[in-house]
Each structure stands twice: as structure tokens, then as C-alpha cells.
Amino acid sequence: MRLRSIAALLVAPLAALALTAPAANAAPDPDLTVTAARILRTTPVAVSSLNTVPVTVEVDAKYTWQEADRNTTLYAFLERTAGSGQVDTLFTTPLKLYAGTARDGSWRGVVNVPSTANGKFALTGVKVGRFGPGDMMDPSPVPGTHPTVTVVGSNLPKITARVIPDPVPYGKGYSIRWSVINGQTGKPYGTRLKVWLANDNGCAEQFGGPIYLTDTNGYVTKAYAASTTEYLNCLQLPGDPAPIGALGFFVNRLPRAVVVSATPSKTSAPVGTIVPVNGTVSGAPSYCPVKLQRLYGATAWRTVGTANVRLSGRYTVNAQPAYRGVIPYRVFFPACSNFKAGVSRTFSIRGT
Template identity: 45%
Template sequence: MGTRGLLAAAVSLVVAVAVAPAATAVPEAATSPDPNLTVTSVTLGRAAVAVSGLNTVAVPVTVVGGYKTTEPGTVFLNVFLDRTGGTGPARYMVAALLGLVSGTVQSGTWKGSLYVPSTANGTFKVTGVMEGTIIDGSTGSMTTPTPFAGPSIAVTGLHLPRIGVSIIPKVVPFGSAYTARVAITDSATGKPYGSRINVQITWDNLCVEHDGDRYLTNTAGIAERVYPAAAADALNCVRLRGRAFDTAGLGWSVSRPGIVGATLSRTSVPVGTIVPVNGTVAGAPSKCAVVLQRLTGATAWRGVSQDVVRQSGRFTVLAQPPYVGNVIYRVYFPTCGRFQAGYSKSFVIRGT
């Protein structure tokens, strides 16, 4: 499934990540434009529009062209527009399911509407046209939109929606369910819109394709979802849905605790002998650093060896007792991405 991303402002209590929560009719395996589609012209009914809050403005769209087909059924066209300027979170728009109003499928005129949201705020240009009856999900087509350099529309967006998410608990234990609390507010005032808003709060592949997991906020713009434990290691997202594309969205990764275990290969060695210390970090945060620390004095810990976590979650650091007697060590895992800092239990290697 091909996607075009929308990213709202990052929020606290989660690790915000780039996400493309808007599904389109362009599949991942798409290879080339549809050879059966010919586009002669694309016309937009307005060159500029102002939109506020959660509203949309319908802009007429007309396509003149032809589609070579012998299959029965109705042919619909979809017009794609890409951002060329401005700062709104929407990166593209689609005028979906334009219907044939005159002529023939092979040489005719299609009309429909582009529903412009406030989050478009900026300038968009027609870049392509595609045949298809499904926009919000895969058509199964192996084609991309047929390129067409069409007209532009300038969008003035006011009171754009802002999406915030809090995760409860803030750091999610392994094997535990958790709650996502979504808040949608007016970015200009910081206040809710006062209406109930339909949102999609979901995870994994539903962040980029098809529909489902719909929730309705209260009038304060708040909605909550309890996620299953399995969702904590996948992409999570909230999508503010439009008619053929998402008007806003936010993706995040859940924070995880840094749980470190370490096992000694030997507990007593001659001074200066290297002792491998093997261990694991829960969740296998590969390529993250781990540091073997030695206690010096009463409270000071000094790094003496370092490794990175392998894909298996395992690591090996090297201890080397510098003096006769008990030498106290621990393994430190610094904060890495969504994984929080953690320590292993301290352990002793006796130098002889």
C-alpha cells in the first residue's frame, strides 16, 4: 500500500515518529501509470479557498479524458494534488470518485469535488489522475497515478486541529496493556472545538491502510483507547479522517523500560584477567549501547567496557579486576530511543 504522510505536532509522554497515516489507492508494488488512462485537462472550480477548524470546503473538479476498457461497470477517476508551499500538516489531497457526466468512458467528462480541510493550509497543485473505485484502501491496481501538471489551489487554513497523545502508564511494562488518551484541540486557541469528533485510534498496518478502530471524542475533544500488550512494539497512531485522505494524524512509539540482565563467566580470577560478562536487554533494542561500570570509592561508577545490543538482545562486555579483593560492577543501559535507561544488579568479581 502506498502512502503519503501527515504529521501533527509531537507531544509529551510518547516518542513521536514519522508516520504516514493516510491511505491512498497507490499500492506499494505499483510500477507505472495506467496505460489505459488518457488525461486531456483537469479544472478546479476555485483557485483559492479559506477553511476553518474541522470544516471542509467542497471545490468542484472536472477531468476531461478517456479510459480504454471493455470491462462492464462504472469508471471513476481520482485526482491527486501535492503540496507545493505552505505549512499545514496535510501533504496531499485527493478529489475522489469523480463520475462520468457526459460523453463516453473512452472520451468523456468526469466531475466531482475536492473536500479541502483547514490542515491543507498552503498551496497544492494537481499532479496526477488515477482510475479506481477505492481510495481509502488498496484497489489491487499495479499502477500509479498518471502524471498531469494541472492547476493549483491556495488554501488559507484557520484554527487548525492539533492532536496530542498521552500514554498511561508513561513507560509501558513488557506484557502489559496500556491506554492512549487522545486530545484534539484548536491550535490557535488551545481549547477544544466543543463538538464530538470521529477519530481512528489504531496500530500497525491500520495506520496506513483501510478503516477501523473508530472512536468518538467527548465534547472536550478527548477519546481513549486501551491497547493490547502486543501493540506496544508496533507503530501506534491516531488519524483524523477525511473523505478520501486523512486531514491530520500522529504516530508514536510506546516508551519501554530498560531492563538489563548480566551473567558472569567467572567470579574469581587473577588480577588483570579479562572476564567476559554476557547479558541481555529486554525488548532487544539493537544497536543501542551498554556500558560496564566499576564502582570506585563509595558511590562513583566508572565506565570500563562498552558494547552494543545485538538483534537477539544480547551483549558482551569485558571486566578486568585491577586489584586484589572484591571488585563491584554493574551494566548500565543509557536511554536509547523509546527505551529508558536501566541498570543490571551489581555483581562482584574477586581479584586474586
């Protein structure tokens, strides 16, 4: 899947991916009502580097769905309320029923707290099922004062990336040399680290990807095909159930040359008549502008009409002969996104 809305940026700086809860898509599950929630930890959680500390979470809930049974699972959200860590939302592993029934019982599980959280988190909502992008319901809210946990993180991982070559020529593949080191000391962790390397949906709509191992200096290099140059690339640090850190970005690309064609629907028309001019821009740079230009004097081209390239790569601009005689025109495509500027051949419309 192409991330067209994001890919429109085309050249984006390296940026930490926001590891947050999926965006709200629907109302909370009407069958799930949370009556109480607890975090069984009253003291701050001290955690360092790539480690995690399990903290027990309990939820009292009523689940009235007709097929609810003891195998039903829930998971809970903990959202940042203070601090500035790399992770804004924590997810529990699937909660298991430990008392009562699925229709009115108590559930227990753990949140594996990473150092990258480094702040204060509140238990705000619960969903049915296992954590994953396929769950489209909003969380059922935790009532009353939300229980909280404070995370004190140290030796947080620092993720960087080097693209080779940079920028990437059009139609060519590239490599990314990823690095994961101790952000506090500026040195490697000294062991081979497991990382997820993904692109496209694997970065933006779900967690996880093929597992790679860094070397002991924290480096891992992956080659990417030319077909992925418009996609988001990312490295994620594996966690359970979600990553504990990530970096994602689009590669810089050299602009692509275009070929602009332009054909008037008529080669002569009465003065003042609108004459559609149809054409294409190779590469289909949709939504980029084209400019119909008319020659003034010997060398001055002036814009007399504009339009946008359609998804098909085609466009239509309107010429309007201003006087009797042969009038030279051309269509100019200004540099747009990762496409170079281009211009059509000159054509003429005779005003009569």
C-alpha cells in the same frame, strides 16, 4: 505488525502525522494516460474548523487495459505547492466516467477540501481504482501546467494527547486522553466529534480505525494494552476518503531491567589466544551494544571488546588473555533504548 524502523526511536515527541500520498513503490500504470485535467473552481475555497467544501475535478484519460469498462474508477492527487497547513496531499473521491468510454473518456469527481489544507494545491496525478493502501502503482502524471486550487482555512482543529501514566512502566497498560479543540479560539467546538483511534498499521500504512466520540469538551479517553507500548498511537479526524487531520506518537516508557549472562568457551588458554565469550541479554534488545570488560587492579573495569546483541538476544565477544594467571572478566550492557544498564557475573579465564 511492529514498526521496527520507527519503534527504534522508542521515545518520540507528539507530532502531527503527515497526511500525504503513499510513497512511490512502482512505475505508473502503463495502461493509464492522462491527457488533461481541470479543477472547476477558480476562486479560493474558504473553509472553517472541521467542515469540508466539495470541489469538482475532471480528468480526461485513456485507459487501455483489456478489461476496462464503465464501472472502472479513477482517483486524483492534489499536492501542496504553497502554504503550511496540516495536510500536504488531498485525494478525490472515486472519479466516475461521464463522457466517452473507459478507453478514451472524461471522468468527474470531487475533492472534499478541509480547513486543515490551508494553502495552494496542484492536481498532479491520477490512479486507477479506489483510494487505499493496497494500490501500489505510482500516479500517472497530469501533463502540462497543473490546475490549482487555493484553500483559506480558519479555526483549524488542534489535537493534543495526555498519556496516563507517563512514562509507562514496563509490562503495564496505559490510557491516552485525547483532545480536539478549536486551535484559533482555544475552546471546544461544543459538540461531540467523531474521531478514529488506531495504532500500528492503522496509523502508518492506512487511514481509518475504530470510531469514537469525544464529549462536548473535545475529550475522549482510550485504554491501551501493555502489548501496544511499542506501537504508534494516533487520533485521526475522519474525512472522505482520507483524514483531514491527525496526531500520532509513541508513548514514553520506563526502562526495562535486563539480565546479562556470559560464558567463556574456555576457562584457560595460552596468552594471546582468542576465547569467544557467548551470552544473552533478556528482552532481546537487538542491535544494542555489549562490552567485554577486564579488571585492572582492584576496582577498574576497562572495555577490551564490543559486540551487538543479535535479534535472538544472543551475542558473542572475544576475550584474549594478556598474561599468565587468572584474569577476571565481565560483560557490561550499557543503557540502550528502553533497557536499563546491566552487567553479568564476573568470570575468569586463566592465561597459560
